Amino acid sequence: MPYYRRHLFFCENQREEGEPCCARFGASELRQYAMERCKALGIFGPGGVRVQRAGCLGRCDEAPVAVVYPDGVWYTYVDRSDIDEIVERHLVGGEVVERLRLPDEPPAR
Amino acid sequence: MPYYRRHLFFCENQREEGEPCCARFGASELRQYAMERCKALGIFGPGGVRVQRAGCLGRCDEAPVAVVYPDGVWYTYVDRSDIDEIVERHLVGGEVVERLRLPDEPPAR
Numbered sequence: 285m286p287y288y289r290r291h292l293f294f295c296e297n298q299r300e301e302g303e304p305c306c307a308r309f310g311a312s313e314l315r316q317y318a319m320e321r322c323k324a325l326g327i328f329g330p331g332g333v334r335v336q337r338a339g340c341l342g343r344c345d346e347a348p349v350a351v352v353y354p355d356g357v358w359y360t361y362v363d364r365s366d367i368d369e370i371v372e373r374h375l376v377g378g379e380v381v382e383r384l385r386l387p388d389e390p391p392a393r
Numbered sequence: 394m395p396y397y398r399r400h401l402f403f404c405e406n407q408r409e410e411g412e413p414c415c416a417r418f419g420a421s422e423l424r425q426y427a428m429e430r431c432k433a434l435g436i437f438g439p440g441g442v443r444v445q446r447a448g449c450l451g452r453c454d455e456a457p458v459a460v461v462y463p464d465g466v467w468y469t470y471v472d473r474s475d476i477d478e479i480v481e482r483h484l485v486g487g488e489v490v491e492r493l494r495l496p497d498e499p500p501a502r
Contacts (some may be wrong), residue, residue: 286465287499293402293447329449338402339446342439345443347450356395390396390439 286354288334290375292318294350297340309348312337314367321371333375346386360387373386395463397443399484401427403459406449414449418457421446423476430480442484455495467495 294315299305312316322328328335343349343358350370351358357380359370366384373379403424405470408414428444431437437444452467458480460467466489468479475493483486 285498286461287452287467287497291460291462303490334451336450338447341445342443343396351396351400353400356432356463388396389394 285331287330289331290333290355290360291353292333292335292350292370292375293338293341293353294318294336295339295341295343297344299344304344304347306344306348309362311348311350314348314361314364315350317364317382318367318371321368322375325371325376327376335375341373343386355380356388358388360386364372394440396439396441397462399442399443399457400449401442401479401484402458402462403427403445404448404450404452404457405446406453408453412423413453413456415453415457418471420457420459423457423470423473426430426473427476427480430477431484432478434485436485452495458495464489465497466491467497468497 294311295306296311297305298307315337322333322335327333341349346360349360361367361384369381373381403420404415405420406414409418424446431442431444436442450458458469470476470493478490482490
């Protein structure tokens with residue numbers, strides 16, 4: 285059993301004025317909301333789910349972004365209803381929320 | 394192909410004086426060193442490896458800790474030679490460094 289069955293990282297990076305960044309889209313408040321939802325559902329902690337902040341995840345042009353590991357599924361989101369869907373369908377149910385999913389493939393180098 | 398082939402998160406959490414925490418063990422400096430090594434090896438970036446800071450990873454009693462996803466392998470480390478080993482053997486070579494590995498299993502709840 286992995287230490288966390290699913291580990292959700294929210295990018296909360298703040299860039300200079302005018303540059304795209306996740307902090308500008310409520311990342312911190314929505315990360316906090318996701319954590320509270322997981323606690324309320326009784327899935328938060330070792331053996332379950334962890335939700336947490338991260339530094340820049342490196343996908344600023346697609347902000348705001350979050351990633352679920354070990355699945356390696358990347359999401360964007362707008363509001364609490366998007367977070368509800370990620371928590372309930374993916375973190376609890378193991379189902380990828382295709383509507384909010386970002387491409388797996390990195391851009392051509 | 395996943396966005397990052399391997400994604401290494403360093404816990405850099407700072408807790409109150411006297412409590413165990415990763416920030417006390419040079420996490421920030423050694424994360425920076427790991428990133429520079431990956432850049433020097435030409436593996437840093439989309440399609441390759443990302444090394445970054447994270448908030449508290451929740452394993453304070455085992456500090457300092459870092460985790461490699463999507464593998465879900467947890468490490469502790471002491472110095473630059475440990476970081477070299479994680480970078481060269483795991484991030485480049487895909488081999489788990491058992492010497493530095495933390496248990497997968499969460500503590501009994």
